Amino acid sequence: MAFDPNNLMKDRITDIGPPKYDKHFPPVIKENFGKWKYHEILEPGVLMHVSESGAEVYSVRIGSARLISVDYIREVCNMADKYSGGHLRWTTRNNIEFLVSDKSKLQPLLADLRSQGSWFPIGGTGNCITNIVHTQGWAHCHTPAIDASGVVKAVMDELYGYFGSHKLPAQIRIALACCLNMCGAVHCSDIAILGVHRKPPFVEHDRVQNVCEIPLVIAACPTAAIKPKKVGDLKSIEINNDRCMFCGNCYTMCPALPLADGEGDGIAIWVGGKVSNVISAPMFSKLAVPFIPNEPPRWPTTVKTIKKIVEAYADGARRYERIGEWTKRIGWERFFEKTGLEFGHEHIDDYRLAMTTWRTTTQFKF
């Protein structure tokens, strides 16, 4: 049975879904499924899980880029073959874990990883800044306002010392989305890096009727800023720029409405979101900095701003307090004071449900 390009239906297999989850389990995971009793982080990046049966598995976690080549994957496979019986997994935050069941291989694995400089950084556990989850950016996306991999690399270089340590009051989860579509859903992160546009789309009247469904474009605008317009013989649309809030949804529906612009686009920073239900309920991230210009290749202002937020938090938060819980306790007036960030009209919500965010009490701090 070989592939026959002239007969795609021959022996065709479809709808089989993914391999069953336990297909690639290491034996220790298979044998102790559902029987784990407790775990301990032995040192940053090294977890020990102990089963009711007494079995132990050591997971060694390393940071990785999300964008990786087959050669990188092969390198990681070499390490797994050598030390973890050929077994490994990826975490939801693009870290890699080697699952070691033979304790005598743990120290040699750590030593080998360390011997390769920082190519395989060990960490990402406990009260750390773990890997940044992110989107495609300029690497592969058609609607980005910023790059993703490049910004992440620059930020993680600066925060590197927090990846392999447990010195923060609690964990900081950072996420990046290169436009408001947020295919990386960054809206509940301790720190979110978001690509934003600031110029309304321009209308390519000669293309609109050929490449767009005009009623769908009009319906796509959340502020009803788009209406149909005849330009000579061409069916097109016009945009009320004063109503545009730069979501880019119309461009998603119509490629003849580009809004990307090297000078218009940049980065907004958001803080204080969380997903876990631990102590406090999940929270959205809130605006800290509305706009920082795009500064490839190393985005120095963005990096500096994030560092400033992290340091103010590390300095002021109590043990177990996430950034959102810290800001809630000290108040936003104190947050802007302690971080030295400016508060402006952009921070005051004027979209739907805006009034739920306005201060309706005389309780605040001078």
Add this chain to the structure above:
Amino acid sequence: MALKHATPMLDELDKGPWPSFVSDVKRMAAKGNRMCEDWLGLMEMSFRDKEGHWKHGGIVGVLGYGGGVIGRYCDRPDLFPSVAHFHTIRVNQPASKYYDTKVLRRLCDLWEARGSGLTNMHGSTGDIVLLGTTTDQLEPIFYELTHEFEMDLGGSGSNMRTPESCLGMSRCEWSCINTQDIIYDLTQEFQDALHRPMFPYKFKFKASGCPMDCVAAIARSDCSIIGTWRDQIRTDQAAVKAYVGGELVPHGGAGGKRTSFDIKAEVIDLCPTQCMEYDGKSLKIYDEDCVRCMHCIRVMPRALRPGLDRGATILVGAKAPILDGAQLSSVVIPFIKMESPYTEFKGFVEKMWDWWMEEGKNRERLGETIQRLSLREFLKVCELQPDPRMVNTPRFNPYIFYDPAAVPGGWEHDGAAFRQRHQA
């Protein structure tokens, strides 16, 4: 060795301690991978222009599927011909991403031969993302995946997207449900919805084993399945004492190797419902007041464990901002047993989807449809009973949409009789 394109800006990202994607891709280019060479050139141009260079969309795919492949074309094929076509293939990952090296190496060989050799491990939704190939390679790759790897494509477009779970019972002592089995079962059950667009917009399932929610189900999935329990936290009083006495490392070592531990400040006082007491001898938990936030359990993992009457809380409607603003999921089923074959849960899913497919507008996520047509309507069509656990607070406006059936005489007035009682 000089590469095809000079990349002075990208070269700056060879520097610094964090693993560099630029260094990684450069070595692929250095061994003659033309797609990687031109991809680097295109990235350099984007860095210089501060604008991306991929064209809008493009519909490509494999026969019989409406998703799983994202068409991508660069907007300067004149300069970078090897990435003129650079489509993405999403491959459905095994739940929670365990691999053996044999399958990974074979996947690498396939992708190096038939694509760019660049990947994302993994995409935001969980798929293995193979970045960059040409249209003529799609069917051969699909054939090999299904025949040689027993793998299939993931979701894209207005489909059920590839469901995802935390690692659950495979390596976590807190998981109250078998998240991996739930996700595998749902993925298999709803293959048609995953591969063939039938919804108003995307639909995501995510399952986390406990309220810590390691896959961010509550923020990122239209239907969030979060493990929980209804009975008592299991307590080992001797281990509590061992923590207090400094014999065990608190927080499982997450805050460092310290042994100094103040149970009052670190556990009792931080409990969100103040449902715990410690008298120096034993820990008392008033479980009826516990909201299962997991804090005490994570700080003293060898002393406290989730209860045994386990199931899931089902929440719906989370999404990123586009279009009506970001939403977190809201509770619609406070507790449901989640045991294979998940018949009751699947019955709920069918009712939810029938309603959303009927009522949802084009590109409207479930959470937005519920916001537009009300949670009450959603509960009605899904045959769920209202419960105080579904709200943070009862409404504080008086505008109730009453059902005429609930009012004696319905909405009819006897106008003549009214006017006999009241002169106009």
